[in-house]
Each structure stands twice: as C-alpha cells, then as structure tokens.
Amino acid sequence: MTFYKRLNREFFSRNTITVAKELLGKYLIRETEKGTIVGEIKEVEAYLGSEDKACHSYKNKKTERTKVMYEKPGTLYIYLIYGMYHCLNVITEPEAIPCAVLIRQVYPINGIELMINNRKIRTGKNFKNLTDGPGKLCMAYNITKYEFNGEDSCANDSKLFFAYNKEVFDKTVVALKRIGINYAEEDKDMLLRFKLIK
DNA sequence: AATGCGATTCTCT
DNA sequence: GAGAATCGCATTT
Numbered sequence: 530m531t532f533y534k535r536l537n538r539e540f541f542s543r544n545t546i547t548v549a550k551e552l553l554g555k556y557l558i559r560e561t562e563k564g565t566i567v568g569e570i571k572e573v574e575a576y577l578g579s580e581d582k583a584c585h586s587y588k589n590k591k592t593e594r595t596k597v598m599y600e601k602p603g604t605l606y607i608y609l610i611y612g613m614y615h616c617l618n619v620i621t622e623p624e625a626i627p628c629a630v631l632i633r634q635v636y637p638i639n640g641i642e643l644m645i646n647n648r649k650i651r652t653g654k655n656f657k658n659l660t661d662g663p664g665k666l667c668m669a670y671n672i673t674k675y676e677f678n679g680e681d682s683c684a685n686d687s688k689l690f691f692a693y694n695k696e697v698f699d700k701t702v703v704a705l706k707r708i709g710i711n712y713a714e715e716d717k718d719m720l721l722r723f724k725l726i727k
Numbered sequence: 728a729a730t731g732c733g734a735t736t737c738t739c740t
Numbered sequence: 741g742a743g744a745a746t747c748g749c750a751t752t753t
C-alpha cells in the first residue's frame with residue numbers, strides 16, 4: 530500500500546492556468562472497495578470563469594448545474610455531456626470565483642484490471658486507450674456526477690483526489706486550442722489546453 | 728490512419 | 741425543444 534500525498538486547498542486556490550499546468554504529471558486517485566485506481570495526468574484544459582465564453586460560468590452565470598463552480602477550490606465539478614458521458618473538473622481560484630480545470634487524459638498506473646472492468650471492453654494490452662479522453666477516464670474510474678459532483682477532493686476522507694508524484698524536471702508542456710467549444714467565438718482559439726509530451 | 732455518424736438524457740430557454 | 745468541454749464503431753484510404 531503506497532502512501533499518496535494529497536494536493537491541498539492552497540494548491541487549487543491559485544491562478545487557473547498555473548494550476549492546470551502544475552496538474553500535469555500529478556496523480557488522479559480513486560479509492561474503491563476493490564482497490565485503488567491511479568493515473569498520471571497527461572492533458573488538461575483551463576476554463577477561466579466569467580471572462581471566458583467557453584466556460585459554463587461565463588458572465589457569472591449561476592444555475593443548478595453551475596453552482597458548484599462557486600464552491601471552495603478543490604471541489605469536484607462533474608457534468609454529463611452528450612447525454613452519456615461524464616466530464617471531471619476541479620475548481621480553482623479562491624472561493625466564489627467560478628474557474629475550473631478539465632481533466633482530459635491520464636496514463637494508467639495502477640488498478641488497470643478495475644479500469645478494464647469499468648470500461649466494459651475486451652482489451653489486449655492497449656493501456657493508454659483506457660483513459661485517453663475526458664469521458665473515457667470517467668468511465669474507467671467509475672466517476673459519475675451522482676456520486677462525486679460537489680465533493681471536496683481536499684477532504685482527508687475523499688475517495689477521489691489528486692496527489693503529488695515525484696518531480697519531473699524535464700517536463701515538456703505544449704499549449705493547444707481547447708476541444709469541443711466552437712460556440713465560444715473568439716475565445717475558442719485561446720491556448721488553454723495543456724499536454725505533457727513524454 | 729483518417730473520417731463520418733449515431734447514441735442518449737440532462738439542462739436551460 | 742434544442743443542443744451539448746465525447747466515444748466507439750463502421751467505412752474508406
């Protein structure tokens with residue numbers, strides 16, 4: 530049983546772009562009764578709140594769905610997309626500033642059998658395909674809004690959280706356009722998707 | 728390897 | 741009632 534040092538409130542309370550980039554290489558961890566699922570974060574997107582046309586909280590829009598974006602940093606924001614897939618986000622910036630980072634891709638580290646079962650796919654050894662999209666990783670981790678939306682990932686008893694990895698010094702990050710937000714007019718071209726290369 | 732399309736239900740107007 | 745921070749399968753190169 531390995532010990533993982535959880536990312537705390539101060540980590541998420543900072544500037545969204547800083548948090549997004551620093552999440553690359555960290556661990557996303559889900560503890561279940563059958564074992565622990567661990568993946569290394571490879572790709573994220575930053576959503577910049579009231580000023581960002583791609584963000585659900587653009588112009589401080591507050592609805593039943595988006596209200597958790599105004600919670601404490603470290604809170605999980607999970608919503609359903611296309612009627613079938615969930616997307617996992619973590620809230621950033623000080624409380625009441627509705628910004629978030631979308632987790633787009635992780636690399637499977639631990640609990641791979643659990644991920645395969647959750648995905649309900651028969652697979653060879655194509656590990657990376659298990660969690661290389663926001664909907665896929667939620668399936669592999671069995672993350673739903675019914676269970677985790679509004680949960681505090683910084684709480685000591687949280688079963689879904691982020692943790693430190695050993696520091697990587699030659700981390701290569703590329704900045705790209707975000708995906709699936711063509712409605713966001715000029716903001717759709719902002720380079721707010723960050724990806725770890727090797 | 729690249730492209731196209733249908734799936735499916737929640738959320739907001 | 742429309743449309744959505746996507747995926748998997750089928751089809752074609």
